[in-house]
Amino acid sequence: MPVNVATTRLDVDEKTPPMVADEAAQVMLLYAASSKDLGDHRVEQAGSDIVFGSLTDRIGTAVRPDGGWWVSNAGWVIGDHTTLAIDTFASESRVGELLTALHAAQRQADRPNSALQLVLTHAHGDHANGAGMFEAAGATVFASAEAADELLSLGIQTFPTLISPPSWGAVAPPSAVTPLTGTTVFDLGGVEAEVTVLPSAAHTAGDVLVRLPAEGVLFAGDMVWGQVTPLAAVGSVTGWLAQMDTIARWPLTTVVPGHGNIGGAELIDSTRRYLDWIVTLAAEVLAGRPLDPAAIRARRATQEWRNWGCPERDVVNIPRAVADLSGDSFSLPAGLAALKDEYGGLLVLEP
Numbered sequence: 001m002p003v004n005v006a007t008t009r010l011d012v013d014e015k016t017p018p019m020v021a022d023e024a025a026q027v028m029l030l031y032a033a034s035s036k037d038l039g040d041h042r043v044e045q046a047g048s049d050i051v052f053g054s055l056t057d058r059i060g061t062a063v064r065p066d067g068g069w070w071v072s073n074a075g076w077v078i079g080d081h082t083t084l085a086i087d088t089f090a091s092e093s094r095v096g097e098l099l100t101a102l103h104a105a106q107r108q109a110d111r112p113n114s115a116l117q118l119v120l121t122h123a124h125g126d127h128a129n130g131a132g133m134f135e136a137a138g139a140t141v142f143a144s145a146e147a148a149d150e151l152l153s154l155g156i157q158t159f160p161t162l163i164s165p166p167s168w169g170a171v172a173p174p175s176a177v178t179p180l181t182g183t184t185v186f187d188l189g190g191v192e193a194e195v196t197v198l199p200s201a202a203h204t205a206g207d208v209l210v211r212l213p214a215e216g217v218l219f220a221g222d223m224v225w226g227q228v229t230p231l232a233a234v235g236s237v238t239g240w241l242a243q244m245d246t247i248a249r250w251p252l253t254t255v256v257p258g259h260g261n262i263g264g265a266e267l268i269d270s271t272r273r274y275l276d277w278i279v280t281l282a283a284e285v286l287a288g289r290p291l292d293p294a295a296i297r298a299r300r301a302t303q304e305w306r307n308w309g310c311p312e313r314d315v316v317n318i319p320r321a322v323a324d325l326s327g328d329s330f331s332l333p334a335g336l337a338a339l340k341d342e343y344g345g346l347l348v349l350e351p
């Protein structure tokens with residue numbers, strides 16, 4: 001079924017992001033220390049894993065190729081009067097690097113005063129915890145209605161029962177999130193971004209895709225994974241697969257996944273094949289052939305994703321799909337407990 005919908009057009013008046021002199025100086029210092037040009041490079045800052053790159057002179061990417069737990073991707077599109085950022089990172093240090101590189105890209109594009117807007121592909125903290133920092137840098141924040149509710153009601157996501165606490169730094173939720181529905185065309189000035197809210201649960205209950213039709217680029221959020229095991233614990237595997245039919249029909253040359261390396265349409269196909277496999281195993285469980293973690297590992301070892309990161313997600317994705325197929329309830333606490341057992345304790349990560 002094609003994604004909905006009423007298309008609205010959002011024209012944004014040019015405005016200057018409110019950046020005080022101190023902030024500007026800090027940005028310049030950070031920029032000097034980290035990102036001297038916009039070609040592909042690793043940020044020269046201890047501990048950073050962000051690879052900043054550009055797809056065109058207007059489209060920037062912030063990719064963390066390992067793509068593990070809470071190691072996500074982001075990007076931006078610079079228009080003549082408005083810059084649209086797509087997603088943030090989870091910790092103050094990574095979000096600071098992202099904002100520094102984004103401001104540098106605006107200067108390099110000769111659009112230093114391009115008004116900043118942020119679209120969140122969903123509410124997960126690895127993509128959204130930096131929304132408050134973007135708001136403080138002058139951004140208007142957009143998300144699906146479901147993600148907006150989650151961000152404003154739950155605040156920063158740190159999952160202390162799942163994650164061994166890293167240094168999150170001073171991240172805070174935004175004070176406001178503008179909810180989107182259907183498909184909205186953001187006219188940025190010389191470039192348009194089509195922002196689509198998916199009509200039903202997939203990776204989460206409120207997923208958003210950002211497509212640049214003229215450039216054939218898709219910022220897919222966690223709907224597409226770049227050779228990293230997808231996570232479906234809080235969404236719907238069958239709903240996700242239904243939406244992939246829509247995404248696969250779009251003419252695309254470049255797909256920026258939520259995690260892992262940039263690729264083309266093959267990333268959509270491989271994510272879909274993984275989800276199909278999960279549904280196949282869930283159907284076996286429903287047919288009375290239960291799968292324990294060892295059996296799941298053995299089955300995975302014969303698949304093309306056998307070397308993808310985060311293999312422990314299989315043990316929560318399968319019961320999620322069982323619930324989706326059967327209509328029975330799904331216990332998220334039980335699913336996450338199984339995941340932690342398979343991983344070997346609290347998740348250790350560097351957001």
Ligand SMILES: [Zn+2]
Pocket residue numbers: 122124203222
């Ligand atoms: Zn996610």
